[in-house]
Amino acid sequence: MIWVVLALLIFIFQIATILIAEFRHPSKAMAWLLILFVFPVIGFVMYYFLARSFQRRRIVRQRRIISEETRLEALRRSRLLHRPEDLxxxxxxxxxxxxxxxxxFSLPITGCNTTQVLNNGETTYASILEAIAAARHHVHVEYYTVRDDRVGRRFQRALLDKLREGAEVRLIxxxxxxxxxxxxxxxxxxxxxxxxxCFLAPRIAFFDKRINYRNHRKIVVxxxxxxxxxxxxxxxxxxxxNKRLGFWRDTHLRIEGDAVYSLQEVFMRDWWFTARERLxxxxxxxxxxxxxxxxxxxxxxGPDAGPDAIVQSVFAALAVAKRRIYIxxxxxxxxxxxxMGLKTAAASGVDVRLILPYVADTRLVMLASLSYVEELLLAGARVYRYHKGFIHSKVMIVDGLLGSVGSANMDLRSFYSNFELNAxxxxxxxxEELAQTFMDDLDDCHEIRLAEFAARPRLQKAGEIAARMLSPLL
Structure with missing residues (x-):
């Protein structure tokens, strides 16, 4: 009997620990509690190693100090916009x-830039490699994924050429x-x-309880x-x-001007975090x-920051939309x-449209994504699935107010766990260029109709429910 009571007390302690630690994120707490109920001990061990808060760590506070030092120089050299009418x-x-x-937000609105939207890999790689070839002093590169394949070797050769010419090369x-x-x-x-x-190598990150926090940024300076x-x-x-995914549709951005200082500052912060070197x-x-x-x-x-700037910017834009929201x-x-912002906008007459992939690179995440479709359709939004290949773009257009291009997906991991960067x-x-490209992409999409979607198989609905419950951890 005493062992039963002891086991029950341990289980209650585990539940209380998760609830107290995750009280700011109820959906995340519920996902971890689900895992804990299914795997009583293993679930808590997983939580301990995967879900530790980044913000409590001393190294993060040091990282912010270094960021402030570099920020002052960037601000001095930039033409900043301080009034709404300046936009x-x-x-x-x-x-x-x-x-x-x-x-x-920590990075300012700058007014002296030239931007070029780059659609798809070949165009983007050509532009990046051309810029690298012209480098004289340094090349700073930061990516979530770097592969040792044909494209990866093209990048490596370009960096090796710069090293032979005497330029500095840094890669995260x-x-x-x-x-x-x-x-x-x-x-x-x-x-x-x-x-x-390497940003948080898996073995070190696991034992340091930070494996859940990934650097998802894509930066070249x-x-x-x-x-x-x-x-x-x-x-x-x-x-x-990738033969299974086929054609890969994506969006990137080339920038010259003041905003490159902000891009450099983000790289400098990440370099300090990984190399402990001040640039x-x-x-x-x-x-x-x-x-x-x-x-x-x-x-x-990212999890090292105070306010969740990206999700705040998304929510604020959705809240003020009057004519259109394209995502x-x-x-x-x-x-x-x-x-709720999307549903409210759609219900109030805003033209809300969402493009999702048809071919999924991650089946579980796709099921979680589909679990939100029916309620969006009921609110009046229009949802499409891209059939030409795999669509990986992270783009948002709100009225003529703003456009967004970056690394952050419209998901909880990008909002709260990953280190992300949007422009x-x-x-x-x-x-308008982004909006026109969005409309062009619709030509390669199939629109999801409410009656058709509501009749999907029960097994798929069950999968969507399970994936949605686990979605805060995906």
Missing amino acids: GSGEFREQERMFALLQQ YDGIGSYELSAAYVRELEEAGAQVQ VDGIVGFVGGINVGDEYVGG TDSRYLPEHGCVGEDQVQLVSS TTPYFVPDKGVL LLFDTRTI
Whole structure:
């Protein structure tokens, strides 16, 4: 009898620990409790190693201090926008509250940029490799996934060429996203003089209880002048090399101008975190002439940050939408606020459209995504599935107010667990270009009809329910 009481007390302790630790995220708490009930001891061990908060760690506080030091230099060199009427979109004149929110984020709204939207892998790689080939002082590269394949070797050769010419090369890759990257690939770069860092290697991250936190950013900065951000990693699949997924539809962004300082700052913070090296040379933040009038704000978020900047920017944009909300995302697992924002907008007459993949790279996440479709359709939103191949773009367009291109999916992992980076774009030309590309993508989509979707098999519905319950952990 005493053993039963002891086991019950231990079980209650485990439940209480999860509830207290996750009281800010009820859906995440419920997902972990489900695992705990199914696997009473194993579930708690998994929670202990996978779900520890990042913000309590001393190294994170140090990282913020370094960020502030580099930030001051970037601000001094940038043309900053301080009033809603300064933005290219006249619609911001009526959005003082949203503008005030964006002003609170750690990276500023800059007004002296040239941007180019890059659709799909080949176009993106060509532009990045061209920029790398022109580098004189440094090349900074940060990716979630780097593969030792045909595309990966193209990147490696470009970096080796720069090293032979005397340029500095730094590379950060994520330990989980690049777990297949060969030691030989890294060794060749290091022997040539590159500095290479793995962001939270799986074995270290597991025992340090941080394996759940991944660096999902995609960053390239060349000489502090040209930068790239978006959804495309380094691998053959991004040029259609995965036979199961086929054609890979994605979106990236090339930037010249003030916003590159913000991009460099994010890289510097991540370099400090991985290498414990401060990059203080003024040539990392060089002077540049004003190359354009595009207005850009980089929005960085992650478990080390205070406010959840990306989800805040998404929610704020949804809340003020009047005409249209177009979203493309490979994974759709929103929190309650974002879901309610979409449903409320659709119910009030806003043209809400969502593009999801038809071919899934992760079956469980796709089932979780589909679990939200019926309630969106009932609210009046329109949902499409992309049939040409796999769509991996992370794009949002709201009215003529803003467009967003970046690494963050419309899911809980990107909102709260991953280190992510989005670019908010405010000039009318780029917003309309993104909107036109969205409409072009609809030509390769099948629209989901409510009656047809409601009649889907019961087994699929059951799978969607299970996946949705686990979705906070996906």
